[in-house]
Amino acid sequence: MAKGELSFEEFRRMVSLSMENMCRDLYLGNRASIKIKKEPVAVGNLMKILDAALTLSNKKGFSAMSLRELSSQSGLSMGALYTYFSSKEDLLHMIQRESAVVFDVLTAQLEGVRDPQARLRRAIRTHLFLSEILRPWFYFSYMEAKNLSKQEQKKAIEAELLTEKLFVDIVREGQDVGVFRDCDAELVAAVTKAMLQDWYLKRWKYARRKTTVERYAEFVTDVVEGYLGCGRRGEKKS
Amino acid sequence: MAKGELSFEEFRRMVSLSMENMCRDLYLGNRASIKIKKEPVAVGNLMKILDAALTLSNKKGFSAMSLRELSSQSGLSMGALYTYFSSKEDLLHMIQRESAVVFDVLTAQLEGVRDPQARLRRAIRTHLFLSEILRPWFYFSYMEAKNLSKQEQKKAIEAELLTEKLFVDIVREGQDVGVFRDCDAELVAAVTKAMLQDWYLKRWKYARRKTTVERYAEFVTDVVEGYLGCGRRGEKKS
DNA sequence: CTAAATATAACGAACGTTCGTTTTTTGCTT
DNA sequence: AAGCAAAAAACGAACGTTCGTTATATTTAG
Numbered sequence: 001m002a003k004g005e006l007s008f009e010e011f012r013r014m015v016s017l018s019m020e021n022m023c024r025d026l027y028l029g030n031r032a033s034i035k036i037k038k039e040p041v042a043v044g045n046l047m048k049i050l051d052a053a054l055t056l057s058n059k060k061g062f063s064a065m066s067l068r069e070l071s072s073q074s075g076l077s078m079g080a081l082y083t084y085f086s087s088k089e090d091l092l093h094m095i096q097r098e099s100a101v102v103f104d105v106l107t108a109q110l111e112g113v114r115d116p117q118a119r120l121r122r123a124i125r126t127h128l129f130l131s132e133i134l135r136p137w138f139y140f141s142y143m144e145a146k147n148l149s150k151q152e153q154k155k156a157i158e159a160e161l162l163t164e165k166l167f168v169d170i171v172r173e174g175q176d177v178g179v180f181r182d183c184d185a186e187l188v189a190a191v192t193k194a195m196l197q198d199w200y201l202k203r204w205k206y207a208r209r210k211t212t213v214e215r216y217a218e219f220v221t222d223v224v225e226g227y228l229g230c231g232r233r234g235e236k237k238s
Numbered sequence: 239m240a241k242g243e244l245s246f247e248e249f250r251r252m253v254s255l256s257m258e259n260m261c262r263d264l265y266l267g268n269r270a271s272i273k274i275k276k277e278p279v280a281v282g283n284l285m286k287i288l289d290a291a292l293t294l295s296n297k298k299g300f301s302a303m304s305l306r307e308l309s310s311q312s313g314l315s316m317g318a319l320y321t322y323f324s325s326k327e328d329l330l331h332m333i334q335r336e337s338a339v340v341f342d343v344l345t346a347q348l349e350g351v352r353d354p355q356a357r358l359r360r361a362i363r364t365h366l367f368l369s370e371i372l373r374p375w376f377y378f379s380y381m382e383a384k385n386l387s388k389q390e391q392k393k394a395i396e397a398e399l400l401t402e403k404l405f406v407d408i409v410r411e412g413q414d415v416g417v418f419r420d421c422d423a424e425l426v427a428a429v430t431k432a433m434l435q436d437w438y439l440k441r442w443k444y445a446r447r448k449t450t451v452e453r454y455a456e457f458v459t460d461v462v463e464g465y466l467g468c469g470r471r472g473e474k475k476s
Numbered sequence: 477c478t479a480a481a482t483a484t485a486a487c488g489a490a491c492g493t494t495c496g497t498t499t500t501t502t503g504c505t506t
Numbered sequence: 507a508a509g510c511a512a513a514a515a516a517c518g519a520a521c522g523t524t525c526g527t528t529a530t531a532t533t534t535a536g
Binding site: 273274275276279283314315316317318321 | 513514515516517518519
């Protein structure tokens, strides 16, 4: 385990991004369009709806999921569904917007960490831990981005570039300080993100091999640090 | 440019995987179900159909693409479409199967290359070059795999693991020979594939930065070789 | 009793698919 | 060459189904 870093379970407890909390946050953020007044009822049903929606969407795609399927899978009637969103597209955007909250968590976790090498490790770990906790949300957000409206698509692209910029800045600062060697920071950030995304896009592969998220985090960190010329080379079990 | 490796343009000319050749191969492989007898007619229309199908699917998703859209985009009538495939699902499987031909090209390109380091470089370059030439096919294959039937999904997973095994074997042999350091070969293969996939999944990002496929190939090779402990460390323009 | 929440059933639009018809191409005869 | 019948290919309206959506009725809880 890395020095001074939280383990995955510690991290999970700390951020408390359970389905219930996500749905409560989603409810409070969409009180205008959700017709249900009583919070406990609304949150409970939103959990059923989002659970079903993420399951069905991630299995067959959002547009291939019919609202009748969503109705029977969630246990709510068609009419009830429409008290929680005003259209199928509205549901899509609700999920997409709620998925974006993680960026705040990511930046928050980096606050106060100034050393570039520590920041890099922290950013990789946090990103992986978040995607592990909210895998269905991440997967949905990635795969269904094409269904968004043009303007929401722009926002999604900007968010993607913003996350990447976060890594670019870390690499650049490390280069300025002299701890990272000179290289194309944008490419480093790009492939780092690619490796992070693989964790939730191809989750079944790592699950089958019983690779833990902590192990994967360490590995990705090693690869990136290795390229940046600051990794501690040492023993690894094959 | 790497010693003895073909440039991208040389590679493109050599493999000759133009839309027309892909469609001719697709026609010959599906002669049983395609009702059109004359090859030139069939290949010409298949080009229109697949061009439209890949464009529309990759923009909004296969299941969100209606056959009426496909009809107007391809310039063929609804009835004409159904002389080239027997159902929408059939079209999906045709595209998916045709996308699989690239694996043969990949393995063919590795034949005769025995040195692990050279094999690794060749595998990375070839995979990237292929995905550059056939980007719409790769993208489609990745994004629409979930729409396949259960058994075709199994085949897709096996193909994914087979490609990965190809990289695993290269790494393992390099370790046996002693040119690569000891580490988890499966993880190395996994993240290598993740980086390769990013090239066609996030193509717009690299296009915007005017990153060439040759540059990206070199970069990925450097990252992987760097981790495996055999890369030549040196100058890089930031 | 009342208001909030849910269930039911129906609507028009759009879907994948089919099929009788028309248009185009081919091969043969003059 | 020209004409023509047969084969091949393309067409597009229409079918039954399913979609997202909504209006109305029923149930539940304070």
